[in-house]
Amino acid sequence: MPHPPDFLVRRLRLRHLELLVALAEAGTMRAAATRLHLSQPALSKMLVEVEGSFGTRLFERTPQGVLANALGQAAVYRARVMLGELERGREEVDALRAGASGVLRLGTLSVTASVPRAIAHLRHQVPGARVQVQEGRVRDLVQRLLDGELDAVFGAITPELLASDLLPLLRPELLLADELCVLCADGHPLARRRKLAWDDLSGLAWVAPPKDTLVRQALMTAFLNQGLPPPEPAVEVLSSVTVGSLLRLDLQLLGAARLEHAQDEVARGGMRRLPVAPAVPLPSIGLYTRRSAGEAPPLVRGLAEALRKFGKPARGGDASKK
Missing domain, CATH: 3.40.190.290 (D-Maltodextrin-Binding Protein; domain 2)
Incomplete structure (x- = not known):
């Protein structure tokens, strides 16, 4: 019999999600147990609960430790996103309690003329908005976006990313030439x-x-x-x-x-x-968001509108359709 849609919601706890991420990153039961402040027997029991909830083995046990298989990698990815969204929710609630109207976590190129002007314009339109900017290489920022640590990434829409396995997870929108x-x-x-x-x-x-x-x-x-x-x-x-x-x-x-x-x-x-x-020419610059997150939040849409206002427009629209 197929499980009802809310089966995992009723079976899994947040601690189970932390377990998935800790095991994937630590690589051994001992290291994951230390990271989560659990005994190894307690961690083993939790792993049995997680794999039982999914109805399949997620990690392969080897003499060197544990390794997520293909099914486990999918579960770990989603666990990271959900934990990232929860952290974002905590930050946003704290910001709203302190008087902000919203929080935008943006990854961007290290030097850009359009982003500061766009942020200033956005804050003029939404005076209580808070913007957290993280700079770096697009490929690294995109991974942080997929992990739920960022809301959007401003960077080059490169052929490498358009041809990668990450594209189905992303919604890249061309903005600037x-x-x-x-x-x-x-x-x-x-x-x-x-x-x-x-x-x-x-x-x-x-x-x-x-x-x-x-x-x-x-x-x-x-x-x-x-x-x-x-x-x-x-x-x-x-x-x-x-x-x-x-x-x-x-x-x-x-x-x-x-x-x-x-x-x-x-x-x-x-x-x-x-x-x-x-x-x-260089590849056009655009805004990456996560496709699974649904419609972009108002602050992300406002930032995109401001970037169009201050930059040289790029041809095309949603790059994932190219």
């Missing part, structure tokens, strides 16, 4: 030029991110498309903040950056975006 930009300080010899080609930049000193980044790959493509050897950067650094600092300190350097970073640096002053043709 992006392209490769070349930056230099006001005192650079090329700063006053009104028209440049890529061969004008050949042989010059560059600061650029590592080869595994979209910006560096676009820089290499820009030169290769013109039959030119790609530059080997004088300085290779991932931090966008460090790129900006170096360009202001060393007037001989050119910098490769995405449009969001370039706009931010130019707005800060002392920096120029060089008019180099032909343009080299």
Whole structure:
């Protein structure tokens, strides 16, 4: 006989969900028991209860410890999401009790011109809104989104993510166009030029991110498309903040950056975006949300509207339909 829809709700406790996550992360019964402040017999009994509730084995026992099988990985993933949502609920209730009208947990690129303006606009529209911003690489932030730690991620809609197994779990919405930009300080010899080609930049000193980044790959493509050897950067650094600092300190350097970073640096002053043709596009930037979470919360929708207002629109809509 099939179980009723609320069977797991009646059988499982929050402690069972914590057990699933602890076992998956710790890898041994002993370590998981220590983490949950339980005896090993008590933990073993709970695991029997969990697997009995699901009606199947979720973890394989080996001499080295325990390992979640395919079914267990699915259960662990959902457990992480539910525990993350509960933590979000606690944070939001605390914030509402303290006078906030809502909480938005946003993951974003480390340097962006659109996000600060969008947040300021959102807080003007919803004065009591609280926004928690976490910066990092899109792939890491997307995982935190799927784990329920974030409400949305602002970042590049990359071919890698569109082709990955994560796509069915995500709802990526294209918002802003992006392209490769070349930056230099006001005192650079090329700063006053009104028209440049890529061969004008050949042989010059560059600061650029590592080869595994979209910006560096676009820089290499820009030169290769013109039959030119790609530059080997004088300085290779991932931090966008460090790129900006170096360009202001060393007037001989050119910098490769995405449009969001370039706009931010130019707005800060002392920096120029060089008019180099032909343009080299980068994957559009958008907002990732979790598909299983249903309709995006009002603050997420408000942020998306503000980002459209302040950025260069991207073509298309829901990238998952592409």
